[in-house]
Amino acid sequence: xxxxxxxxxxxxxxxxxxxxxNCHHEIAHSTANWIKSRVNPVWSNRNTQEFTKRLQxxxxxxxxxxxx
Numbered sequence: 001x002x003x004x005x006x007x008x009x010x011x012x013x014x015x016x017x018x019x020x021x022n023c024h025h026e027i028a029h030s031t032a033n034w035i036k037s038r039v040n041p042v043w044s045n046r047n048t049q050e051f052t053k054r055l056q057x058x059x060x061x062x063x064x065x066x067x068x
Contacts, residue, residue, distance in 0.1 A: 001016055001017065001018055001019070002016070002017045002018075002019045002024050002028045002055075003015060003016055004016075004017070004046060004047040004051075004052045004055065005045075005046035005047065005052075006042070006043045006044075006045065006046070007043050012059075013056065013059040013060065013063065014056065015052070017055045017059060028047065028051070028055075032048075032051075033047055033048055033051040034046075034047055034048075034051075035047070035048060
């Protein structure tokens with residue numbers, strides 16, 4: 001599971017997404033998609049807004065209408 005940001009409630013499809021191991025490490029945490037905070041390098045790191053939106057749209061496409 002991938003968090004797009006830390007310190008918030010885990011909401012699947014909003015800020016928490018299932019990703020395979022390779023996508024998690026190579027894409028979600030790539031320098032193009034991951035912003036590292038110098039002030040708080042653990043809890044303030046996050047994905048870019050653009051990448052977070054891509055994850056949300058992909059999740060909606062795959063799981064729209066499915067009740068868990």
